[in-house]
Amino acid sequence: MTAGDTLLALIGLPGSGKTTVGRMLARRLQLPFLDSDQEIERRMGCSIRQFFEEQGEARFRDIEAEVIDALTRSGPGVLSTGGGAVLRPENRARLHERCRVIYLHARPEDLARRLRRDSQRPLLQVDDPLKRLRELHAARDPLYRETAHDVLETGRPSVAMLVNMILMQLELAPQPAAGGTGPALGR
Numbered sequence: 001m002t003a004g005d006t007l008l009a010l011i012g013l014p015g016s017g018k019t020t021v022g023r024m025l026a027r028r029l030q031l032p033f034l035d036s037d038q039e040i041e042r043r044m045g046c047s048i049r050q051f052f053e054e055q056g057e058a059r060f061r062d063i064e065a066e067v068i069d070a071l072t073r074s075g076p077g078v079l080s081t082g083g084g085a086v087l088r089p090e091n092r093a094r095l096h097e098r099c100r101v102i103y104l105h106a107r108p109e110d111l112a113r114r115l116r117r118d119s120q121r122p123l124l125q126v127d128d129p130l131k132r133l134r135e136l137h138a139a140r141d142p143l144y145r146e147t148a149h150d151v152l153e154t155g156r157p158s159v160a161m162l163v164n165m166i167l168m169q170l171e172l173a174p175q176p177a178a179g180g181t182g183p184a185l186g187r
């Protein structure tokens with residue numbers, strides 16, 4: 001596998017770093033960066049939060065499925081998804097079949113800490129965001145694992161370290177001529 005012929009997709013819970021890691025990864029690879037939430041915002045002309053409030057989650061999931069279908073047909077690049085992208089079976093199939101999918105796994109406690117000042121994620125605007133993140137983790141972790149080709153633990157490493165880990169372990173970085181094959185990311 002080389003960077004030039006792969007569409008990498010990042011999946012995981014809100015706050016797992018899909019957008020931040022994906023943007024830096026694309027820059028390092030000098031490939032296009034795609035983010036399904038940004039594409040939804042562009043199409044709808046409003047923020048995700050506003051869209052949820054005005055149209056509801058079911059309508060959001062319809063648009064999200066259309067956007068994932070379109071973006072997974074893109075050429076090589078890095079695609080960051082929204083945390084709920086794995087909820088629909090057709091999204092899971094499209095991601096798994098058309099992309100190299102990496103699950104950025106994080107513990108709910110780490111996610112709650114990262115997102116404690118965030119007001120833009122509609123599902124987390126509740127009294128107890130940690131409880132909600134635990135519920136989302138329990139419901140979705142099996143779906144992320146089913147969809148992913150690789151799982152990456154994101155608890156301790158910085159964003160830059162995670163990008164380096166992906167580049168090295170998937171051997172997407174420019175390789176020295178004598179380079180051997182490194183270990184795959186664990187599942």
Ligand SMILES: Nc1ncnc2c1ncn2[C@@H]1O[C@H](COP(=O)(O)OP(=O)(O)O)[C@@H](O)[C@H]1O
Pocket residue numbers: 012013014015016017018019020021080114115154155156157158159162
């Ligand atoms: N590995 C990490 N270590 C520390 N902070 C992180 C890490 N990954 C993401 N963050 C921070 O968490 C917040 C949410 O990241 P974001 O990329 O928006 O997540 P997602 O797109 O998965 O919801 C951002 O403030 C980001 O800087």
Ligand SMILES: O=C(O)C1=C[C@@H](OP(=O)(O)O)[C@@H](O)[C@H](O)C1
Pocket residue numbers: 012013014015018019037048081082083084085120121122123
């Ligand atoms: O987990 C979810 O269901 C959602 C996650 C969000 O994306 P992030 O994972 O980037 O926060 C966004 O797509 C929407 O608010 C729904």
Ligand SMILES: [Mg+2]
Pocket residue numbers: 018019020037080081082
């Ligand atoms: Mg995001």
